[in-house]
Amino acid sequence: MTAGEVTHAAATPTWHPEVLDGPLTTRQLLRVDEALRIADRTTELTFSVYIGDLADPARGAAERLHGELVDPDQSVLIAISPNQRVLEIVTGERVRRRLPDRECKLAALSMAAAFGGGDLAGGIVSGLAQLADHAGKP
Incomplete structure (x- = not known):
């Protein structure tokens, strides 16, 4: 699998060409x-x-990716490495007040179940919805 990244900016999504060769249609x-x-x-x-391979340790690699976001304190990164069977959710400092580890773990379990059934996109979509529901409105 070719590493790819899907990110979202406020106005326009950023597509990287390598995403088109990735695991999602x-x-x-x-x-x-x-x-x-x-x-x-x-x-x-x-x-x-982020979908792609993560360097070891995977958690550290996911945290480094999260740190490269425009506003890490106000951001949530879902890092998925299908080849390594790894899923990491990294939250920023301000996000943790609204989205504690327990809620992230519940969303991760839900996503992992979908991934295990072969539904990568569906797992991501449902995980995002679950995290957003738990975070709520500001």
Whole structure:
């Protein structure tokens, strides 16, 4: 699998060419992008999804990716490495007040169940919805 990244900016999604060779179809990418847009709009947080291999340790790699976001303190990163069977959710300092670890773990379990059934896009979409619901409105 080629590493790819799907991110969401406030006005326009950022597509990286390598995403088109990744594990999601164009239709699935559009579903994920819409889920990102809804999560951002309803929570006023910034949600991002990374799909690709993560360096060891995976948690540290996910935290480094999260730190590269425009406003890490106000952001949530879902990092998924299908090849390594790894899922990490990293939240910013201000996000943790609204989205505690327990809620992230519940969303991760839900996503992992979908991934195990072969539904990567559906797992991401439902995980984003669950995280946004838990974070609530500001």
